[in-house]
Amino acid sequence: MATIAFASLVADCKLLKASVEGLLAEMPHLSPEHAELENFLTEVQSLYQQQKELTGNLRKTVRLRREAEQRGQDLRGRLAAQLRGKLGFTNEQLTSFGVPPRRKAIRRKKEAPQPKPQQPPVPVEPAKKEAKEETPPAASSPT
Numbered sequence: 001m002a003t004i005a006f007a008s009l010v011a012d013c014k015l016l017k018a019s020v021e022g023l024l025a026e027m028p029h030l031s032p033e034h035a036e037l038e039n040f041l042t043e044v045q046s047l048y049q050q051q052k053e054l055t056g057n058l059r060k061t062v063r064l065r066r067e068a069e070q071r072g073q074d075l076r077g078r079l080a081a082q083l084r085g086k087l088g089f090t091n092e093q094l095t096s097f098g099v100p101p102r103r104k105a106i107r108r109k110k111e112a113p114q115p116k117p118q119q120p121p122v123p124v125e126p127a128k129k130e131a132k133e134e135t136p137p138a139a140s141s142p143t
Helices: 002-021 028-087 092-097
Strands: none
Touching: 002 028, 028 092
8 A cells, every 4th residue: 555655645746846847937935845856756766667677686586596496396306216216215215315215014904893882772652642631612602
């Protein structure tokens, strides 16, 4: 957000400079501030150009570093492969070169699955019959 605010300030200063230039003949007391405003705008433009150049240099440097990193990974992989081929994939000497040796396969006996403890069955109660009370039919009232 600071960039937007600064760009807005610069735009306002450019507008003010252009507006005051027509009034300098009538108001000569504004000449020192007008000259200072011109110097400010020149400095800002110079700094903006410098920032753009440095941003370009940064991007180029980052690209070159990434390319070097890829070359280094490729070189390390090729050298590690040659060491594994010469010494063997499981040789412990590989660790002195920073290359992890392949682990030896360890076969473990499978444990027989333990039976799950059975829970006692939940007793089912016989369905209770509800005694229905017979109610006399409601007397119909003539209304």
